[in-house]
Amino acid sequence: MSVERLLSRDSPLMRLRLELGPPSRGSALPAFATVEWSGRVGHPSSYALLTGTRATTSGVAVLDTGTVYKSPLVARADKVRWGLPAEYEGAVTAVLNDEPQAVLVSHAAHGLIGSSETAFRGVARMLCRVLGGGLPADDEAVWRLRDMCWQEE
DSSP: OOEEEEEEEETTEEEEEEEEOOBOTTOSSBSOEEEEEEESTTSTTOEEEEEEEEOSSOEEOOOOOOOBOSSOTTTTSSOEEESOOHHHHHHHHHHHHHSSSOEEEEEEEEETTTOOHHHHHHHHHHHHHHHHHOOOSSHHHHHHHHHHHHHTO
16 A cells, blocks of 8 residues: 655745555565655746656656646646656656666656756655655655755756
8 A cells, every 4th residue: 555645845835745655575665656846836947746666777667648647736836747858857867877776767747837857856866765765754854855855966
């Protein structure tokens, strides 16, 4: 059974949704994870979503359908579509190649105006760290992990 956590922070205003799959066989770590982040609404670097699993080799295998994501964290502030445009795929791949935990990214969603390489790099780092080490139980520790992942620019 998967577990979902939705966190909000007022200053700066942002939201984070994390879905963790059940533990994989022989491990306490989740079999898959989804990291969805929304912040700085209206800013061109305010949204990204990635789902992935631990793997032996990192990579991106996302079908870019362009289908509307009906319940993104950005609500009506942006049009969010399923898929990972090439302009963001390169940023995700670069992060995956630098992280010790190999991850296969299987799903992604992006805002038509509110996504950026910066947002996808941060989400990709956080996805790798959650899959490689789990998710802190304390919300403040989750926010510290998020902040650390974005500061590594």
